Amino acid sequence: MNDNIYDQHLDAAEANYQALSPLSYLQRAAFVYPHRAAVIHGDVRRNWAEIYRRCKQLASALRKRGIGKGDTVSLMAPNLPEHFEAHFGVPMCGAVLNSINTRLDAPVVAFILQHAETKLLIVDREMSAVVKKALHMLAKPPVVVDIDDPAFDGGELLGALNYEQLLAEGDEDDAWSGPANEWDAITLNYTSGTTGDPKGVVYHHRGAYLNAASNALSWGMTADATYLWTLPMFHCNGWCFPWTMAAIGGASVCLRHVRGEDIVQLIVAEKVDHLCGAPIVLSLIAGVDESLRAGLDHSVKVMTAGAPPPPSVLEKMEAINFDVTHVYGLTETYGPCVVCCWKDEWQDLSVGERARLKARQGVQVPMQEGMMVADPESLQPVEQDGETIGEIFLRGNIVMKGYLKNPSTTDASFAGGWLHTGDLAVWHEDGYVEIKDRSKDIIISGGENISSIEVEETLFRHPDIEDAAVVAKPDDKWGEIPCAFIKLVEGVQVDEQEIIAYCRQNMAHFKAPKQVIFATLPRTSTGKVQKFKLRQWAKDGAADPEDVSG
Amino acid sequence: MNDNIYDQHLDAAEANYQALSPLSYLQRAAFVYPHRAAVIHGDVRRNWAEIYRRCKQLASALRKRGIGKGDTVSLMAPNLPEHFEAHFGVPMCGAVLNSINTRLDAPVVAFILQHAETKLLIVDREMSAVVKKALHMLAKPPVVVDIDDPAFDGGELLGALNYEQLLAEGDEDDAWSGPANEWDAITLNYTSGTTGDPKGVVYHHRGAYLNAASNALSWGMTADATYLWTLPMFHCNGWCFPWTMAAIGGASVCLRHVRGEDIVQLIVAEKVDHLCGAPIVLSLIAGVDESLRAGLDHSVKVMTAGAPPPPSVLEKMEAINFDVTHVYGLTETYGPCVVCCWKDEWQDLSVGERARLKARQGVQVPMQEGMMVADPESLQPVEQDGETIGEIFLRGNIVMKGYLKNPSTTDASFAGGWLHTGDLAVWHEDGYVEIKDRSKDIIISGGENISSIEVEETLFRHPDIEDAAVVAKPDDKWGEIPCAFIKLVEGVQVDEQEIIAYCRQNMAHFKAPKQVIFATLPRTSTGKVQKFKLRQWAKDGAADPEDVSG
Structure with a gap:
């Protein structure tokens, strides 16, 4: 018998244990901030009470159609309210959301739908041409549900019903529950590798919950945050920001097309103070005609990944009061899990020096446990000398559950107890990593x-x-x-x-x-x-x- | 066989699962912010690298003395650096920290040391008289280690060695590891009930990790935060703020005695921007002579619990740029797990109206899953009408592991799947609870x-x-x-x-x-x-x- 007094009659019970899940955040946002704006898209403005109601309807409608645990619901759409809602409504019925990259071609989309064993596909008219072709390639195509956005002309309706009709099939009073196990899958994201078939990266509720919180901690976000959707939601579930926005009760401003003028206009009109995106988003903003920035008198925080922001762009962004944070991550890590934490003492350096420091990928985020640069074979950490090149390894709770139906690749990428990123970097004396190359490059x-x-x-x-x-x-x-x-x-x-x-x-x-x-x-x-x-x-x-x- | 594709070959592995523990926060703070101030006490100023080194030494020294998993290390001291370090060093050796209320008398202290089966006791000279008496009441007194603070005169040294000598026995290079299981105990806090023997509330690593993050989320704290220790660390582990400060990498300013002038002087000198405490702390600050507040030109966030802040105090605090947040919780919930989330639309109300809204205890914090006001017998939620009185019930991951060696009380307090708080409240239409009484009152x-x-x-x-x-x-x-x-x-x-x-x-x-x-x-x-x-x-x-x- 265990004689540890702290293990006796102190087991987990219903009162003191609940599976971690970002669905809790939605429930709380609807409870605490029912009347606060949650999702804004053109004339559409829904508060948290409405979003929660619609997500419950979606979950109920999916369940009525026999969709539940272990099933995949795919979606191919721009950053629309329906896309946001699917991040909650789909897992609320127990199913897994698979948000597909809208730039993929028909054969790849067909591959994904088949590999994911998709039961139901939600698609926006703008993607109808590609999806139509992809569906023709499938022996057993899924049920198709159209998003019929009145703010967009073009494309065609492919399904037997549209999203609003699907919602109407659901009953908002149907009971739902979070996952029985926080290790249960919540989403499936295919990597757009540069070669070979895409791999299906599976996320679980625990990781999604933690990374959503970690985002808010990294950025010091509070309930009054307004977030603009310049980063695709199909990209690592928008770096988990749909769940972050629920965790803090902030507002999401949707955006169909990433265009400089639209971005600036929405930042001014909706008082957007946070956005994410590739460096091209920064260039688009910096390139907008000055006259359009009239009224832009508040500061905006920007998170960017993919390539270091060049000094010229950084300088332009600073001049218009945009505070840029450089981050790094992989689909396998729920998006960014490394952040170039900015230090006060760097603020007075020259713009070139600041850009050099900011070009580094950085250190692990608050809720990612381990990061190192190490020899790819021996996993021995390299010197923190800013010169020796090694591979970046990550571990902790913000690492995928694994690759779907691909145990050998999962095992290989977790070999030695660390996620192998394939990115080659130096490790600076202050612990910040700086990527030098992809290992195969x-x-x-x-x-x-x-x-x-x-x-x-x-x-x-x-x-x-x-x-x-x-x-x-x-x-x-x-x-x-x-x-x-x-x-x-x-x-x-x-x-x-x-x-x-x-x-x-x-x-x-x-x-x-x-x-x-x-x-x-x-x-x-x-x-x-x-x-x-x-x-x-x-x-x-x-x-x-x-x-x-x- | 389970045919759920998301359950196949997607198990937890070393790369993608780690037990949640606030010890990770310390490790990261030392890695990311090694040179940033972590703990300030008079002339003592230690950065995160030093704090981490000292905590590793403490853990190593305790292990060398045979202390490890299942053992209790007690501590009785004001808010000193050693107290802060013990929150990490003790669990880093696998043991459980029991921080004792410094206002207790000898018989109660003796009861606690005996009930907790304390192996080692760290004590400050200021508490030596009471502790000396308590030790005489014990058949098998623990090893005693003195905190010998040069900034304090008085009291006596009781032990065979002092804290610095204990540290010197440890080796900072000794390996340590976090808990094998996030459900493992991290601390033990005795409730100062109004009757009967104190009960030992056990916290686990998972809850401490989550509540530390939840604190930062509730308050929008970032790495540049400076926190003043006006709330006793023995009180629910200072509401988990030692771990919060590590999670964000902020600075802790210690404080031996809670005196208005000292508080204001430190706020000005150290640019403190966050503090917690009972309403008396607010009154002390408001009561300090205006001349002493010269130089206090920044805003300070204050969290208070225990009783609603009265309008007159709120008004005074607002006038000197203090932003007060009212919170509520129990020892059983790691401190506050209900917060009176402030809404923008309330800002323009009269001070009386604002005080009335702020007097309410509020809603569950971001990482606490469930809260309700319900009938104490049937557990049926009461109407949200602001009039019907019921008992406050809480559930989720920020609820204790249970009472030490007290299974019947643990079971009773978790009956029906909820923590019974014993606090009677009304539930307002907007979901905020307002306490009306203790059930026995x-x-x-x-x-x-x-x-x-x-x-x-x-x-x-x-x-x-x-x-x-x-x-x-x-x-x-x-x-x-x-x-x-x-x-x-x-x-x-x-x-x-x-x-x-x-x-x-x-x-x-x-x-x-x-x-x-x-x-x-x-x-x-x-x-x-x-x-x-x-x-x-x-x-x-x-x-x-x-x-x-x-």
């Missing part, structure tokens, strides 16, 4: 590691270069050599030798590209350069740039 | 419930009354009648009949006291009126007021 030439990102950064500083990517090309003598793909600014003329000479002047000679190919770069639907295509192109020496940009 | 006269708090509030508005308490007195005709105990302002003369007449003019006649006794009220060490003594006094009709104030 490193170039090993004559035994020396060359960071393709470093070469690209040098190329980007050349005034005549509009776009650039560098990959490894097999080489008999060196093993690999850096091969640069470059798109020039329209109208200029620069040749291969000039580019190489420029690089040799600006970096270690061994790092300079030994070959330059002029082409338009092939990118994924989320804007990532498809380096596997470039590597193929470099290796094969194909003649036609169209072969790689198609 | 309600008076049932002629079948009508009379809230003793309501009668007391009426008495307190009489200009000649300094202190007042109302209890039930058995009565043949009415069952019970309200009996008032009153202390008059010095030098005034008012008789029983005048008091009764005043009450009848200002409230329903049946609620007015039928008897008035003039006396100094007996209070517990934490300032609660000992109503059981007053009830005895009312029943027995004892002649000497000293019988009740002793």
Whole structure:
């Protein structure tokens, strides 16, 4: 018998234990802030009481159609109120929400619907052409429910009913309950890898609950926050921000298209004070005509990931009172789980120095337990010297449940008790990580590691270069050599030798590209350069740039 | 076999699951903010790296002395750095921290040390007289370690070694680990009940982790927060704020004695922006001479519990830029788990109206799942009409593990799946609760419930009354009648009949006291009126007021 006095008659009971779930946040927001704005979309303005009612209806309607635990409900739509509601209504019936990247093409969408065994698909008219094609590819297509947004013209209705009709089938008084187990799945997000079939990343209620809170803690968000949806909700469930907004009881401003003028207009009109997005969102805002920023007299907090914000953009953003936080994460970590925590003592540095510090990915967020930069094989942490390159490893409660129906990849990515990110970084003396490359993008030439990102950064500083990517090309003598793909600014003329000479002047000679190919770069639907295509192109020496940009 | 695709090969692993524990917060604070001030006490100023190092030393030293899982380390001290460190160092060795109310007398302290099976006791010189007596009452006294604060004169050293010597026995490089199970006990807090032996409330790592985060979420605290320790750390582990400060990486300013001038001086000198405390702390601050507030030009957030802040105090606090939040909780709920969330739309109301709204206890905090006002027997929720009285029930993850070695009381307090608070309240239409009485303090006269708090509030508005308490007195005709105990302002003369007449003019006649006794009220060490003594006094009709104030 255990003689620990603290283990005797002190078990979990109904009064003192409840599975962690972000659904609790919705229930509380509706209770505490029933009349406060929750979701705003054009003329549509719903408070938390209404959102909760509609989510209960959605859950009830899904249950009536036989959907429940273990089932997948997919959704393909821009950042609309229905998309927000699905983050609650779907798991409230026990099912798993699969929000699909709206930029994917029909074969990939078909693959996802089949792999996820989707029972019901909610789709916006704007995505109808792709979805229609995808549905034709399926032997057993799911039930289709249309979002019929009056604020949008175009596309077609594909389903037997629309979203409002589905809600009407539900009864808001139907009882619902949170998950029996906080480890139960809540959502499924397919990674848009640069190669191969997408992998289905499964999130659970516990992680979603914790990351939602961690977002608010990182950012010091309070109930009066107004959040603009510039980050796609299909992207790691909008970094878990639908649940964060419920946790604090703040307002979400929807946005169908990410356009600079619309963004600024909504920031002014709705007094938006928080938004997230890729660096392109910052550039769009910075690029809006000054006259449109009239009335923008409050400060706005911005979280950005994907690439470090360049100094020029940072400077412009600061000038208009935007406070930028750089974050880093993966689909596998519910979005950002590393944040470049800003320190007061950095505030007085020059803009260049601040940008250099801000370009670093940072440290683990409050609720992520472990982060390290380590040798990919031995998992021995590297020196915190800002020079030694290793792989970023993460662990803790903000790490996915695993890949759906893919145990070998799940095991491989968790090998050694850490999530292998595949991102190569240095670890600075102050504990901040700074990404240098994707592990498969490193170039090993004559035994020396060359960071393709470093070469690209040098190329980007050349005034005549509009776009650039560098990959490894097999080489008999060196093993690999850096091969640069470059798109020039329209109208200029620069040749291969000039580019190489420029690089040799600006970096270690061994790092300079030994070959330059002029082409338009092939990118994924989320804007990532498809380096596997470039590597193929470099290796094969194909003649036609169209072969790689198609 | 379970055919739920989301349950297959998606189990918890080292990479994606870690027991929730506030010890993670310390580790992260030391990693992210090593050079930022963590603890300030007079000339002592330690950053997070130092605090972490010292906590590791403490854990190591305790382990070397054979203390570990299932063991209790008690501590009796004011709000000193050592007290803060013990909140981490003790659980880091697997043991449970028992922080003892510094106002208790020797027999109660002896009872606690015996009941908790304390292996080691850390004690400050200021508490040495009481502790010395208590130790003499024990057959097997624990190892005693003295806190020898150079900033304090008086008392004596009781142990074989002091705290710094204990630390020196430890090795900061000794490995430590968080709890294997987040349900493991982290601390033990004895309730200072108004009657009977104190009960040992056990907290676990999961609840401490969540409430620490919930505090920061409720208050929108960020890393630049500076917190003044006006609330005793022995009180529900300072409402979990040692862990909150680690979660955000903020600074804690220690305070041995709660004195108005010291508080204001530290607020100015250290730019304190957050503090907690009983209403007396607000009165102390409001009462400080204006000249001492020179330089106090920033706003300060204050959390208060125990009694609603009166309008006059609120008005004074607002005038000097203090933003008061009213909260409610029990030792059993890790401190406050109900908060009077403030709404923008209330800001323009009159000060009286604002005080009335702020006097309500409020709604559950972000991480507490359930709250209701219900019938104590049937557990049926009462109407949200602001009139029907019921008992407050709470449930969720911010509820104790249970009472130590007291299964029957644990079961009784969790009966029906809810924590029974014993507090009687009305539930307002907007979901906010407002306490009317402790259940044992309600008076049932002629079948009508009379809230003793309501009668007391009426008495307190009489200009000649300094202190007042109302209890039930058995009565043949009415069952019970309200009996008032009153202390008059010095030098005034008012008789029983005048008091009764005043009450009848200002409230329903049946609620007015039928008897008035003039006396100094007996209070517990934490300032609660000992109503059981007053009830005895009312029943027995004892002649000497000293019988009740002793």
